[in-house]
Amino acid sequence: MTSAPQIEPKFLAHRHDLGVVAVGFSGGQPKPGVDAAPMALIEAGLIKQLEEDLEFNVAFDGQVHSYSEILPADDPSYRNMKRPKFVSAVTKEVSEQVYSHAKSGKLVLTLGGDHSIAIGTISGTAKAIRERLGREIAVIWVDAHADINTPETSESGNIHGMPVAFLTGLASEEREDTFGWLKDHHKISTRKLVYIGLRDIDKGEKKILREHGIKAFSMHDIDRHGIGKVMDMALGWIGSDTPIHLSFDVDALDPMWAPSTGTPVRGGLTLREGDFIAECIAETGSLVAIDLVEVNPSLDEHGAGDTVRAGVSLVRCALGDTLL
Numbered sequence: 001m002t003s004a005p006q007i008e009p010k011f012l013a014h015r016h017d018l019g020v021v022a023v024g025f026s027g028g029q030p031k032p033g034v035d036a037a038p039m040a041l042i043e044a045g046l047i048k049q050l051e052e053d054l055e056f057n058v059a060f061d062g063q064v065h066s067y068s069e070i071l072p073a074d075d076p077s078y079r080n081m082k083r084p085k086f087v088s089a090v091t092k093e094v095s096e097q098v099y100s101h102a103k104s105g106k107l108v109l110t111l112g113g114d115h116s117i118a119i120g121t122i123s124g125t126a127k128a129i130r131e132r133l134g135r136e137i138a139v140i141w142v143d144a145h146a147d148i149n150t151p152e153t154s155e156s157g158n159i160h161g162m163p164v165a166f167l168t169g170l171a172s173e174e175r176e177d178t179f180g181w182l183k184d185h186h187k188i189s190t191r192k193l194v195y196i197g198l199r200d201i202d203k204g205e206k207k208i209l210r211e212h213g214i215k216a217f218s219m220h221d222i223d224r225h226g227i228g229k230v231m232d233m234a235l236g237w238i239g240s241d242t243p244i245h246l247s248f249d250v251d252a253l254d255p256m257w258a259p260s261t262g263t264p265v266r267g268g269l270t271l272r273e274g275d276f277i278a279e280c281i282a283e284t285g286s287l288v289a290i291d292l293v294e295v296n297p298s299l300d301e302h303g304a305g306d307t308v309r310a311g312v313s314l315v316r317c318a319l320g321d322t323l324l
């Protein structure tokens, strides 16, 4: 039996209003299928459970956006980025969708899609919270990867490996149709960014993390201290009076629990550790937005059902379901 979470949200206008954005987008990386995740999550009952079990008033336009209407005719690689115009156009639209929910004081849940969509979600949250509360947001990025490559450091050219670089301003581009639409009010500070679960970081990314003193808890840190201590340290770094955007890449979980994802890396979080991270963030009452990304139901050798169920569980936990 479940009932509504007993958390008093600090930065939301109405405790039970949730905006949902479903982003069926795979253009930030080469594998098809990740665009089908929102539908798979919804069919697994996610939105229904949020309404019925967690008693949220869900604002959802009922659509999984495919963005085919903004697919550019011509989209050559530029500065080593693959499909730059398409990813830019989609993330700009996602940014506006997330912004409008967050601006009205709702908690925002975005179902991806590959992780490039975080350029949209986080920029939308950052702008809305600045305007509504005059505050900077913190970002907790739970992932096997740091996704902080600049176009120049990236070895793959896949933009899902670059969102944090654009969001922090470590990468930027003048061209309006290639992320030039990202303005200062969309951006976040490297001081308010915390990583959890890292274990596959590119050479150039390590250099960026080190040079900018970015707070990161790798799997090594989790092994050493345990997830409880790591969450205390991560939340301590952010402070108790800061709105939090949680961006959760399902590949942070070990492939044993979440095999259906484009870039699986062994040696990851257990299902319980993932849920625990989400629960600790729920407990703060500071959560203003959450992304769940990189579920790819078509990579289902071992059954996409497990990965979809893990995704549903992570979202429920982040929204306070398992707290007493």
Ligand SMILES: NC(=[NH2+])NCCC[C@H](N)C(=O)O
Pocket (backbone or CB within 6 Å): 114, 115, 116, 145, 147, 149, 154, 155, 156, 157, 158, 160, 161, 162, 200, 201, 202, 249, 251, 262, 263, 294
């Ligand atoms: N969101 C993800 N799964 N990102 C994987 C990124 C992998 C690699 N670091 C790259 O830049 O291509």
Ligand SMILES: [Mn+2]
Pocket (backbone or CB within 6 Å): 143, 144, 145, 249, 251, 252, 263, 294
């Ligand atoms: Mn990842």
Ligand SMILES: [Mn+2]
Pocket (backbone or CB within 6 Å): 115, 143, 145, 147, 160, 249, 294
């Ligand atoms: Mn990622």
